[in-house]
Each structure stands twice: as C-alpha cells, then as structure tokens.
Amino acid sequence: MDIKTQDNLSHTDVCLLMDFYSGLLTKRQRDLLTLYYNDDLSLSEIAEIDGTSRQAVHSVIRRGVERLVEIETSLKLVCQHDELNNILNQVKLNVENNNCKKLKLLIERLDRSLNRSQEGDS
Numbered sequence: 001m002d003i004k005t006q007d008n009l010s011h012t013d014v015c016l017l018m019d020f021y022s023g024l025l026t027k028r029q030r031d032l033l034t035l036y037y038n039d040d041l042s043l044s045e046i047a048e049i050d051g052t053s054r055q056a057v058h059s060v061i062r063r064g065v066e067r068l069v070e071i072e073t074s075l076k077l078v079c080q081h082d083e084l085n086n087i088l089n090q091v092k093l094n095v096e097n098n099n100c101k102k103l104k105l106l107i108e109r110l111d112r113s114l115n116r117s118q119e120g121d122s
Contacts, residue, residue, distance in 0.1 A: 009065065011037060017068040020077050029064035036061050083113055 009017075014037050022030050032050065035041045036057075043061075047054045072078050087110050094102045 009069070014065055014068065016078055017065075017072055020081075021068050021071045021075075024071055025064050025067055029060055029067065032057055032060050033064045080113065080116075084110070087113065 014033070018030075018033060018037060022033070025033070032046060035046045035049065036043070041049075043054045043057050047057045050057060087106055091103060091106050091110075094106065
C-alpha cells in the first residue's frame with residue numbers, strides 16, 4: 001500500500017490500516033472508525049448511537065484516519081506486509097514453473113526485505 005493522504009485513501013485502505021494499527025488509537029476513535037468502516041453506518045447513525053453531533057463524529061473519524069496514516073508512515077508495516085506477500089506469490093509461481101534461477105533472486109529479495117525490518121527494530 002502506497003502511503004496516501006487521507007483524502008486519497010479507499011475504504012479498503014482504511015480497513016487494512018485498522019487491521020494493523022487500531023489498537024494504537026483511542027478507544028473512541030477505534031469504536032467510531034469500526035462503526036463507520038466495518039459496520040458501514042452513516043455519520044448520522046453513529047452520532048445517534050454516540051449521543052453527539054454528526055460533525056463531532058466526522059471529526060473523530062478524520063483524526064483517527066490521520067493517526068493511522070501517521071503510524072503507517074512511521075512503521076511501514078502494511079507496506080512491508082504487501083511487499084512480502086508479493087514475494088511469496090512470486091515464489092509460489094516460480095516453484096510451480098521450476099524456475100530455480102528466479103527463485104534464488106526472490107530469496108535474496110526476501111532476505112533483504114526481512115533484514116530491513118530487523119534494522120528498524122534496533
């Protein structure tokens with residue numbers, strides 16, 4: 001997933017960010033984002049449940065999505081997950097085709113990717 005501004009994020013992008021980082025949001029942000037993105041409720045429906053205004057709900061959701069983007073910009077776990085899945089799919093394809101030369105290159109690429117993640121843990 002390429003890091004995008006909040007305005008350019010799809011519904012699916014936000015759901016993926018939530019899968020990775022919702023535990024780092026405030027409880028209120030997590031609850032309202034879940035209602036909006038996972039349960040597909042409207043801002044008005046959420047405001048009624050929350051006992052606040054539609055604008056207040058919108059503001060909390062907007063700040064929650066901004067926070068998710070900030071966290072991904074810093075940690076890049078979703079980006080790394082996408083890269084590793086891509087490599088895995090290529091490995092599977094090349095195993096089926098018995099392409100050992102390409103497999104060796106993919107293993108080297110996987111090794112570099114994993115080493116980058118370990119360097120970030122230091």
